[in-house]
Amino acid sequence: MNNTSLSVLPPMPHPTPTTEPFWQGLAEEKLMLQQCDDCKEWVFYPRTHCSHCLSSNLEWQQVSGEGEIYSFTIARRPTAPPFAGMEPQYIAVVQLQEGVRMNTVIANATESDLKVGVRVKPCFVHTPDAQTLLYFELA
Amino acid sequence: MGLKGEAAIVGVADYKNERKYTGPRHFFTEQFADLTHRALVDAGLDKNDLDGICCTAIREANMFAPATLAEYLGLKVNFAEIVDLGGATPVGMIWRAAAAIEMGICQAVICAIPARPIPSNPIPSPTADDLRFYGSTSANWGSPQAEFDVPYGNVAQNSGYAMIAQRYAALHGYDERALAKIAADQRSNAQANPNAAFYGKPASIDDVLASPVIADPLHILEIVMPCAGGGAVLVVDKALAAKSKNRPAYITGCGERLESKSMTYQDDMTRTPVGPASQSAFAMAGKKPADIDVVEPYDCYTITVLLTLEDSGFCAKGDGMKFVTEHDLTYNGDFPVNTHGGQLGAGQAGLAGGMSQVIEGARQIMGKADDRQLSRCDTALVTGTGGIMSEQSAIILEGG
Numbered sequence: 001m002n003n004t005s006l007s008v009l010p011p012m013p014h015p016t017p018t019t020e021p022f023w024q025g026l027a028e029e030k031l032m033l034q035q036c037d038d039c040k041e042w043v044f045y046p047r048t049h050c051s052h053c054l055s056s057n058l059e060w061q062q063v064s065g066e067g068e069i070y071s072f073t074i075a076r077r078p079t080a081p082p083f084a085g086m087e088p089q090y091i092a093v094v095q096l097q098e099g100v101r102m103n104t105v106i107a108n109a110t111e112s113d114l115k116v117g118v119r120v121k122p123c124f125v126h127t128p129d130a131q132t133l134l135y136f137e138l139a
Numbered sequence: 140m141g142l143k144g145e146a147a148i149v150g151v152a153d154y155k156n157e158r159k160y161t162g163p164r165h166f167f168t169e170q171f172a173d174l175t176h177r178a179l180v181d182a183g184l185d186k187n188d189l190d191g192i193c194c195t196a197i198r199e200a201n202m203f204a205p206a207t208l209a210e211y212l213g214l215k216v217n218f219a220e221i222v223d224l225g226g227a228t229p230v231g232m233i234w235r236a237a238a239a240i241e242m243g244i245c246q247a248v249i250c251a252i253p254a255r256p257i258p259s260n261p262i263p264s265p266t267a268d269d270l271r272f273y274g275s276t277s278a279n280w281g282s283p284q285a286e287f288d289v290p291y292g293n294v295a296q297n298s299g300y301a302m303i304a305q306r307y308a309a310l311h312g313y314d315e316r317a318l319a320k321i322a323a324d325q326r327s328n329a330q331a332n333p334n335a336a337f338y339g340k341p342a343s344i345d346d347v348l349a350s351p352v353i354a355d356p357l358h359i360l361e362i363v364m365p366c367a368g369g370g371a372v373l374v375v376d377k378a379l380a381a382k383s384k385n386r387p388a389y390i391t392g393c394g395e396r397l398e399s400k401s402m403t404y405q406d407d408m409t410r411t412p413v414g415p416a417s418q419s420a421f422a423m424a425g426k427k428p429a430d431i432d433v434v435e436p437y438d439c440y441t442i443t444v445l446l447t448l449e450d451s452g453f454c455a456k457g458d459g460m461k462f463v464t465e466h467d468l469t470y471n472g473d474f475p476v477n478t479h480g481g482q483l484g485a486g487q488a489g490l491a492g493g494m495s496q497v498i499e500g501a502r503q504i505m506g507k508a509d510d511r512q513l514s515r516c517d518t519a520l521v522t523g524t525g526g527i528m529s530e531q532s533a534i535i536l537e538g539g
Contacts, residue, residue, distance in 0.1 A: 116309035
């Protein structure tokens with residue numbers, strides 16, 4: 001279930017000028033995060049201004065993407081019509097070691113693998129739309 | 140600081156909740172006028188008393204909703220407000236109306252939310268359906284949700300609330316019978332509410348647990364049923380409250396807290412914004428949880444009720460499952476919760492779903508809750524929850 005060869009294509013993100021470096025990084029199998037040059041906090045999702053101090057001095061940094069499952073669910077009915085055929089969906093929120101959280105899908109896993117606190121690492125999923133999604137898998 | 144308790148709810152109106160609405164269809168302007176008329180009749184007050192309007196977005200107009208509605212109703216108002224807080228909207232409307240009245244800029248504010256289907260458009264717009272596709276999640280380009288929620292399927296509400304419940308389970312354990320009891324007790328309350336979508340259809344704890352799991356650990360009977368309906372609440376100053384034929388339900392405390400849109404980014408998914416909102420309401424009213432006769436918490440999911448009871452201070456964090464197990468939450472019980480059935484028992488009529496909790500709190504204080512009337516009800520805590528437990532409001536009502 002939920003392996004990375006997608007039989008159904010989820011709705012794709014459409015990057016903005018602000019978020020483009022994040023998505024470009026994924027295409028190159030790099031996880032790029034913004035860090036504030038002023039308060040040194042990490043910021044996700046990508047922004048023009050730091051969500052901790054509102055500084056616009058945000059720098060892109062490559063990070064390992066190591067983190068843990070903060071929470072998850074197994075959606076046994078599609079969460080929206082475009083996901084029909086993908087159920088059960090292993091939807092999760094992952095917290096990176098930098099502290100930021102992000103929505104994702106847990107790939108290459110079984111139901112019993114899904115636990116709060118389990119260590120995970122990035123799994124770059126290249127889609128036929130030339131867009132790369134950031135799934136995670138057990139570390 | 141805060142409300143002085145000089146504005147009161149004196150009239151309410153609601154449509155019967157119906158899963159399949161087959162009655163005549165009317166636009167939101169028309170439903171708003173009808174609900175307003177009914178609330179005025181309930182209060183024994185007159186259209187000419189109205190000088191304030193509080194609404195949500197309406198289907199007929201993307202902008203200028205208060206002006207469109209005021210013009211349609213023939214109102215000249217000193218307070219025109221639109222509230223956009225999802226399920227927290229109704230509670231947010233009531234305290235804004237009370238605050239405007241206490242400022243002295245108006246004397247009577249109608250807060251109404253139509254939620255019946257409107258007439259079918261002979262020239263259908265595809266965007267209307269696109270907007271509904273992902274529920275509360277915006278798929279518009281440039282919306283953070285479109286880029287960072289939608290592609291991963293964390294859309295609408297079920298998956299977010301399920302993840303809140305899973306996180307809670309990992310930290311505090313999970314007694315699924317306790318969660319199911321919330322739904323069962325409220326369904327029991329709905330049996331005394333002929334306007335409830337599940338009137339005549341009780342459900343036991345076992346029934347809830349036997350229903351299909353939609354997103355682990357949520358069963359379908361722990362999730363609200365969408366339906367048609369609508370509700371209105373009339374908030375007035377002391378002078379008009381004295382003229383009303385109902386016992387006024389004074390708004391003596393309020394609070395509001397918004398922390399994010401997606402629950403993903405909340406500091407702690409299991410400590411919800413209703414904590415600060417309720418604490419503000421209690422402090423303003425000079426009350427504590429033990430003073431409350433009835434709790435009408437927003438209940439889109441069973442986990443919403445559990446966390447609202449904990450975060451509002453009725454029991455400690457992590458003790459909610461024990462608390463609901465040890466108390467009878469029905470209108471005959473020792474800790475009445477959502478005496479009309481809540482939205483889990485009565486159905487969720489869109490944004491008017493949360494208005495049902497305000498209306499029921501007021502009706503209990505007015506002594507107009509029919510077969511489910513509590514023997515004594517002088518104080519009520521009403522909460523509203525929007526987003527994925529990410530924006531919440533609370534008010535305390537007290538009988539005059």
